[in-house]
Amino acid sequence: MAVTRSHGRLRAQLSLTVRNDSSRLLHRELQVGSCTGGATLALVCPASTTIPVRLPAHQQRRINREVTLRQPPPRTDSIQATLVRPGTRQPFGVDTDGALLLRGGAWRGAGAGRTYGVALGPLDRARRLNFDIPVIAPNRAYIDVKWQGPFAPAGATTTISRCGAGPCTPTTIHPARGRSGPQLFDDRFDFSRGNASSLALRAVTPEGFEVLSAELPWPAG
Numbered sequence: 001m002a003v004t005r006s007h008g009r010l011r012a013q014l015s016l017t018v019r020n021d022s023s024r025l026l027h028r029e030l031q032v033g034s035c036t037g038g039a040t041l042a043l044v045c046p047a048s049t050t051i052p053v054r055l056p057a058h059q060q061r062r063i064n065r066e067v068t069l070r071q072p073p074p075r076t077d078s079i080q081a082t083l084v085r086p087g088t089r090q091p092f093g094v095d096t097d098g099a100l101l102l103r104g105g106a107w108r109g110a111g112a113g114r115t116y117g118v119a120l121g122p123l124d125r126a127r128r129l130n131f132d133i134p135v136i137a138p139n140r141a142y143i144d145v146k147w148q149g150p151f152a153p154a155g156a157t158t159t160i161s162r163c164g165a166g167p168c169t170p171t172t173i174h175p176a177r178g179r180s181g182p183q184l185f186d187d188r189f190d191f192s193r194g195n196a197s198s199l200a201l202r203a204v205t206p207e208g209f210e211v212l213s214a215e216l217p218w219p220a221g
Contacts, residue, residue: 001081001100002115003107010034010069010107014081015117017062018097020055028053028097029088030063032081034072035101042091043101045080053083077104077220105217110164110197118214125151125211131201135219139193145173145185145201147212152185156203156211162196163215169194170202193218 002013012032020026031047038044049067069079083097092099100118105111120126126149133141143160153175161168179186185203196218203211 001102001106001117002113003079003102004113005071005107008071010071010079012067012069012079012081013115014065014067015063016053016081016083016098017060018053018055018083019060020057023057025057026053026055027086028055028083029086030081030083032067032069033079034069035076035078035080036073037076038091042093043076043078043080044090045078045082046090052086078102079106102217104220105197108220111217114198114215114217116198116215116217118212120212121210125149125156125205125209126203129201129212129214131214131216133199133216133219136190141191141193141219142188143191143199144188146187147185147203148183149211150183151203151205151211152183153180154185156205158185158187158201158203160191161200161202162194163198163200164195165197168200170200 004011016030030051030053032049033045033047035043035045055061072078080101082092082099088095106116118129126147128148130146132144136142159170159172161170173187175185176187198215198217201214
């Protein structure tokens with residue numbers, strides 16, 4: 001999702017690629033909305049746009065849509081896009097197939113208009129990713145990275161990069177002992193912002209095959 005602000009509204013270019021690996025027809029909803037309340041880790045973001053997703057067995061679909069959102073209140077300063085089962089109630093918590101939560105750095109300052117989100121590589125090299133940037137002090141965050149797949153925890157090199165006006169600068173991160181396990185990479189660590197407007201995550205096999213990539217704006221405030 002790429003977001004810009006104009007006349008008090010947010011304009012979001014949204015792209016979703018989803019594949020049904022099951023042998024049955026699946027029904028989902030892509031819900032997009034501004035967050036109006038809730039706790040920090042359980043925000044409530046009423047959908048202003050709901051896109052039905054009907055996916056036959058073993059089929060893949062790509063959805064591109066432009067949506068207009070109200071600017072969220074300063075307390076939440078967040079918008080969210082989620083793929084859920086129809087009828088799922090907010091706050092969603094873990095009851096999602098995918099969720100992208102963006103804060104004000106996605107539409108203000110140097111980070112405005114960049115494309116944020118996650119892409120999982122082909123052939124199920126990664127099956128799930130959690131990437132969060134909770135700020136703990138000015139220009140410092142306690143990064144949370146967790147991904148699952150047959151190349152985890154150490155079959156691919158995982159890097160985090162500071163991205164700004166120039167090239168992204170990568171730093172290798174390693175699976176934390178006691179947190180990681182078979183097919184699970186898990187690490188949490190302090191990280192300074194530097195001059196970054198966003199952070200990018202990437203995992204690549206020794207042969208150069210991309211397992212996953214993601215980018216999020218540095219949270220505003």
